[in-house]
Amino acid sequence: MRFLTIGGIKMKPSYQDALAYYGVNGAHPGGLSLTRYLLQQEKITSATSLLDAGCGTGQTSAFIKKHYPCSVTSIDLHPTMVKRAASRFHKENLPINLVQGSIEKLPFPDGSFDIILVESVLIFTDIRHSLKELKRVLKPNGVVLALEMTSERELTPLEQNNMRSVYGIEKVYSEGEWVHNLAAAGFRNVEIKLSHTVYSHMFANIEVEEEEMDVHVTRNLEMENKLTEHAHILYTYGNIIGYRVYRATL
Template sequence: MSKFGIGGAHPGGITLTKKIFEPEKINSTTHILDVGCGTGQTAAFLSSQYGAKVTGLDVNPIMIEKAKERMTKHRLPVKIIQASIEQCPLQESSFDFILSESVLLFVDKPKALREVFRLLKIGGKLIANELTLRKQLPTANQEEIKQFYGINTLLTEKDWAELFLQSGFKNLMIRNETNSINQVQSLPEIQFSDTIEPELYGVFYQHLMIMAKYQQTFDYGIFSCTK
């Protein structure tokens, strides 16, 4: 994704992101951390739309470069930091909101959530848009998905809810969208790298095939909870 520079690769894309933040009280004093910010599409929106103090965090150097280019181009005062949410260099109790858009699935979830909890202010909110399973899959199918995406666990909505609560969060709310995970709400933004290895097109095709194969099993939920 870093080489293709896909912005809003999470379910619902930037259209859903905007919808999620509509009811939230955000202004120029609000501190927001965008975990796994990618090319910075969401971080840029939150900064330009609300004037919020936004920090983008990503572990991938190509994503970091593209996010910084975006902020420079649009003259946005968004801080972009290369680091992992599993071990974040930022100060505790710093953020009013922390956003994860299809990021927690790909990291050590308990470890990452401990960091998220540490970084949130008292009463601060985590908003996570994450893939869920409608039902448990046979082991062979789970292994196919986990090996391709490099993830260690696949969770149902109930599993996610239990994980957030076990991590110390409260006031958990779950929002489900009517659109399926494969339904595109808006065309994705793409920022191609100058060089893209030919094999990456094959990897992308494999991704599309897996999403199609498990379209009746994959779902997603928007989880919000507070510290």
């Protein structure tokens, strides 16, 4: 695993580095069970083109290709995630178009996809760019399904700083801010399909599959510490942060 080096100084690993190093599948709330539920609400046929934006290890993309007749394109920026996804698709003999690239500058023509699925990814980007890019590559009447971390109230500067230090994000947006930014990017219809805090999700009787991890990698304390920091955030702020599933159309 390579770390970013600036001026000869090795930078600490990011949360995404830790997920990639250990090959964590379904890191978003609800895991694959929630993804399955959301997809069941959509009309997906052999004519549907679907983009898994921020595909990670490729778990969701693989599930979709196995259970739906649509074409699937997967993109992720992290090189280790792309390698893991490529290995998964090869082993399972799945014809999925896998691309390494940024959601902030998608390497696809305008109007390429009918459905774009984004699972806990946008918050790690500059949403002023990434939301406009999703809109650009979406076909008329297309659908974006975005599952994103959301604050239940305005967070204090200290709380936002704590989030920023663990996740390397600009901020945790409220539901209203997410809806506003989606509208500002050009989406006409924005629905809230599901809403939970971290704590309410735990007690909502939602079927949750265990997060799978690669047990064959060498133990790395820096990576483990980053995952521990994430767990601490969930425990400390479980009543004031959560997630929403935003369904947006053109």
